Structure formats: C-alpha cells, structure tokens
Amino acid sequence: MNGNLLNETIERIKPLDEKAMQEAANHLDRLTKPKGSLGKLENLAVQLAGITGKVKPSFPKRAVIVMAGDHGVVEEGVTAYPPEVTPQMVLNFLAGGATVNVLSRQAGADVLCVDIGVNADLSHPQLISRKVRKGTANMAKGPAMTRTEVEQAILVGIETVKDCASKGYTLFVTGEMGIGNTTPSAAIVSAFTGLSPIETVGRGTGIDDAILKHKVEVVQQALDVNKPDFNDPIDVLAKVGGLEIAGLVGVILGAASRRCPVVIDGFISSAAALVAKHMSKEAVHYMIGSHFSQEQGHKLVIGELGISPMLHMDMRVGEGTGGVLSLHLVDAICRIMSEMATFESAGVSDRE
Known part of the structure; x- marks a missing residue:
C-alpha cells in the first residue's frame, strides 16, 4: 500500500469548524420555535455546519x-x-x-x-x-x-x-x-x-x-x-x-x-x-x-x-x-436551516 496516502489522509482530518458551529447554533435560536425544541436535529445541524463549514449545507449527491x-x-x-x-x-x-x-x-x-x-x-x-x-x-x-x-x-x-x-x-x-x-x-x-x-x-x-x-x-x-x-x-x-x-x-x-x-x-x-x-x-x-x-x-x-x-x-x-x-x-434539518423563518423575518415576537 501507499503508506504515504494513508498517513496523508489521516493528517488531513482536521477539527470541526467552531465558527460555523456557533453560527449554526445562533441561527437555530433565531428560528420561529422554542430554543432547543428540535432536539437531536439541532445537534445534527451544528455538527453538519462544523463538518462542512457551512451554516446551511445541502447534500444533493x-x-x-x-x-x-x-x-x-x-x-x-x-x-x-x-x-x-x-x-x-x-x-x-x-x-x-x-x-x-x-x-x-x-x-x-x-x-x-x-x-x-x-x-x-x-x-x-x-x-x-x-x-x-x-x-x-x-x-x-x-x-x-x-x-x-x-x-x-x-x-x-x-x-x-x-x-x-x-x-x-x-x-x-x-x-x-x-x-x-x-x-x-x-x-x-x-x-x-x-x-x-x-x-x-x-x-x-x-x-x-x-x-x-x-x-x-x-x-x-x-x-x-x-x-x-x-x-x-x-x-x-x-x-x-x-x-x-x-x-x-x-x-x-x-x-x-x-x-x-x-x-x-x-x-x-x-x-x-x-x-x-x-x-x-x-x-x-x-x-x-x-x-x-x-x-x-x-x-x-x-x-x-x-x-x-x-x-x-x-x-x-x-x-x-x-x-x-x-x-x-439529514434532509429535514438542512431544509429547516435554509427555509424556516426567523423571528425577525416572520415578524414574530421572541421570548423575553
């Protein structure tokens, strides 16, 4: 085997994008729903943002x-x-x-x-x-x-x-x-x-x-x-x-x-x-x-x-x-992130 390829592959595996994860968490909190109410789906959204570096990722293929x-x-x-x-x-x-x-x-x-x-x-x-x-x-x-x-x-x-x-x-x-x-x-x-x-x-x-x-x-x-x-x-x-x-x-x-x-x-x-x-x-x-x-x-x-x-x-x-x-x-939370209204865009009052 090309040992270099295996080593190079492992070396390319980097920590998740913390900035994107925080932005995804902030976006979730602005959506028209109680904070954290989507449970594991919200965790998945943050993880996907960290993996891809995108707050609103999609995976068509x-x-x-x-x-x-x-x-x-x-x-x-x-x-x-x-x-x-x-x-x-x-x-x-x-x-x-x-x-x-x-x-x-x-x-x-x-x-x-x-x-x-x-x-x-x-x-x-x-x-x-x-x-x-x-x-x-x-x-x-x-x-x-x-x-x-x-x-x-x-x-x-x-x-x-x-x-x-x-x-x-x-x-x-x-x-x-x-x-x-x-x-x-x-x-x-x-x-x-x-x-x-x-x-x-x-x-x-x-x-x-x-x-x-x-x-x-x-x-x-x-x-x-x-x-x-x-x-x-x-x-x-x-x-x-x-x-x-x-x-x-x-x-x-x-x-x-x-x-x-x-x-x-x-x-x-x-x-x-x-x-x-x-x-x-x-x-x-x-x-x-x-x-x-x-x-x-x-x-x-x-x-x-x-x-x-x-x-x-x-x-x-x-x-x-x-x-x-x-x-x-996965598709569900990607659509939530890209399509769901925020409190600001929908004109809905957020909690105090």
Missing part, C-alpha cells in the same frame, strides 16, 4: 458505499446462511433489488457496490471490482489477513471516496455485505474494549441459542489464538477483521479527510468506525449515527464511539439500510 467480502470463519458454523449468499446478494444489489436499493431510491442516494473480497468471480458493468483476496482466512485458526492486505483494503475505501468526490458526492453512507461478518465485528469490539464475547456477540442473521453459544466460543478462540494488539488498529484488523470492514475504515477516513459527513449504519459499520477512531480521534466528529441495531453489541460500540443514533427501529439488515433511512432526517 450522496452515495451508499457497500463493501462486500467473505469470511473464512464461516467454516466454524457461526451463521444461519451459507457463504454463497454473499455473491448472490452482490448481484441483487447491482440489479437494484435489495432493501438498501429500495430505501436509497426513496432517499435519493446512489448505491455503489465494491467487490473487495468476495469469494467468487463476479462481473457486472456497475460493479466496482477492487478485490484484495477471495475472502479472509479462518480467524479461529490464525490471522484473517496480512497487514499488507489490510492496508490495501483501507486504500480501496479511501480511493472509492476520492472517486466519488470527483463526481460531486459530498455525503457518504457506510454499507456492507458479507455472510458471517458480525463474527469478526464482535471480535474487533472485544479487542478494543476488553469486553467479553458474551457481551459483544449477537444473533447476526438470526441464529438459535446453540449456534449463538458456539459463536461466542469461536470469537473467544480467535482472540486467544491471535492476541490482537488494541494499540495497533492494523493488527486488530489483520488478525480478527474483514476485508469489507477494512474497506469501510478507508471510506470513513476518506470522507472525514474531505470534510464530508459519513453516516454510520449498524454493528458492522460501527466496528469499522471504532477502528477509524483509533486511527484518527478527529474522524469520529465526522460520523453521524443513524440507528440502534438489534445486534446486542451495537450499543456497546456506539458508547465507545460517543455518537448518538437517531433511529430506534430494531433493524438488523445491514447493507447500509439504517444509514439510508436517516438521510431523511
């Missing part, structure tokens, strides 16, 4: 970047679906038939699917083919990837954002597809937080109690075998991560380096966000929490990130679906 990769750990029987579903779902995304496609059409977002590690040979005119390898190795028996492969995958994410930015995209949503990927996500969260897999492992695609117990044991085994170093995010990803997770780390860092908001979806995306935070503390300020996933470890990782999701929908689809749903709230 937004992309859902769906990173797709397979996982060797599925050999351990930790998921309800066979690995063949990953390439099948990638083709479904490209045909426009998945949940994220439907919700993205409604939200005016474009779905971009990146093959970063699918264990199949895929070809489609709209597929972004950036395969690092055909799936990870089984992390229960040894490292999932090499450090070089992790770095290559992060670079794929950074370059995907760069390409999108050159086409006018200014807001990004993290999406993913990879049968078995809640397993490495739980391992990543445990590695960084020290929490037991009993706390971080969830039911993923809907496994029963017996498989859940086994999944906890597999994650613990992966941690014991690999001993990931939480002080070294690349090491954590290489030992217990996934290609699509590493790709999303690059998306998050790339978006933050370009002062673009990045909407974080559910558990897998949040695990990637946790890695990104450990690579750049400033990056977390560019993250917008979308929803609380039904996956039990999600609330734990959200707490570690310190972001506040807006929706509580009991969803566990993945793909970027919760992120896309939250775009309606």
Whole structure:
C-alpha cells in the first residue's frame, strides 16, 4: 500500500469548524420555535455546519458505499446462511433489488457496490471490482489477513471516496455485505474494549441459542489464538477483521479527510468506525449515527464511539439500510436551516 496516502489522509482530518458551529447554533435560536425544541436535529445541524463549514449545507449527491467480502470463519458454523449468499446478494444489489436499493431510491442516494473480497468471480458493468483476496482466512485458526492486505483494503475505501468526490458526492453512507461478518465485528469490539464475547456477540442473521453459544466460543478462540494488539488498529484488523470492514475504515477516513459527513449504519459499520477512531480521534466528529441495531453489541460500540443514533427501529439488515433511512432526517434539518423563518423575518415576537 501507499503508506504515504494513508498517513496523508489521516493528517488531513482536521477539527470541526467552531465558527460555523456557533453560527449554526445562533441561527437555530433565531428560528420561529422554542430554543432547543428540535432536539437531536439541532445537534445534527451544528455538527453538519462544523463538518462542512457551512451554516446551511445541502447534500444533493450522496452515495451508499457497500463493501462486500467473505469470511473464512464461516467454516466454524457461526451463521444461519451459507457463504454463497454473499455473491448472490452482490448481484441483487447491482440489479437494484435489495432493501438498501429500495430505501436509497426513496432517499435519493446512489448505491455503489465494491467487490473487495468476495469469494467468487463476479462481473457486472456497475460493479466496482477492487478485490484484495477471495475472502479472509479462518480467524479461529490464525490471522484473517496480512497487514499488507489490510492496508490495501483501507486504500480501496479511501480511493472509492476520492472517486466519488470527483463526481460531486459530498455525503457518504457506510454499507456492507458479507455472510458471517458480525463474527469478526464482535471480535474487533472485544479487542478494543476488553469486553467479553458474551457481551459483544449477537444473533447476526438470526441464529438459535446453540449456534449463538458456539459463536461466542469461536470469537473467544480467535482472540486467544491471535492476541490482537488494541494499540495497533492494523493488527486488530489483520488478525480478527474483514476485508469489507477494512474497506469501510478507508471510506470513513476518506470522507472525514474531505470534510464530508459519513453516516454510520449498524454493528458492522460501527466496528469499522471504532477502528477509524483509533486511527484518527478527529474522524469520529465526522460520523453521524443513524440507528440502534438489534445486534446486542451495537450499543456497546456506539458508547465507545460517543455518537448518538437517531433511529430506534430494531433493524438488523445491514447493507447500509439504517444509514439510508436517516438521510431523511439529514434532509429535514438542512431544509429547516435554509427555509424556516426567523423571528425577525416572520415578524414574530421572541421570548423575553
């Protein structure tokens, strides 16, 4: 990997624009409503101003970047679906038939699917083919990837954002597809937080109690075998991560380096966000929490990130679906900021 590009990307991630944030807060207080009455939407308005440097931003072009990769750990029987579903779902995304496609059409977002590690040979005119390898190795028996492969995958994410930015995209949503990927996500969260897999492992695609117990044991085994170093995010990803997770780390860092908001979806995306935070503390300020996933470890990782999701929908689809749903709230506050009357313009008396 071009290590300079990764370092340069991280170095470009700057603190939020405090002046714009204060101006946005002042503007909100002048609007014809009680101060603070829009709750989290007002916090979002201030954050968006800090990210973009604009009090009244808008995001007409937004992309859902769906990173797709397979996982060797599925050999351990930790998921309800066979690995063949990953390439099948990638083709479904490209045909426009998945949940994220439907919700993205409604939200005016474009779905971009990146093959970063699918264990199949895929070809489609709209597929972004950036395969690092055909799936990870089984992390229960040894490292999932090499450090070089992790770095290559992060670079794929950074370059995907760069390409999108050159086409006018200014807001990004993290999406993913990879049968078995809640397993490495739980391992990543445990590695960084020290929490037991009993706390971080969830039911993923809907496994029963017996498989859940086994999944906890597999994650613990992966941690014991690999001993990931939480002080070294690349090491954590290489030992217990996934290609699509590493790709999303690059998306998050790339978006933050370009002062673009990045909407974080559910558990897998949040695990990637946790890695990104450990690579750049400033990056977390560019993250917008979308929803609380039904996956039990999600609330734990959200707490570690310190972001506040807006929706509580009991969803566990993945793909970027919760992120896309939250775009309606982003649009709502952008319109409030640009269209709502102030007390002065409306001739309405403010409170004493």
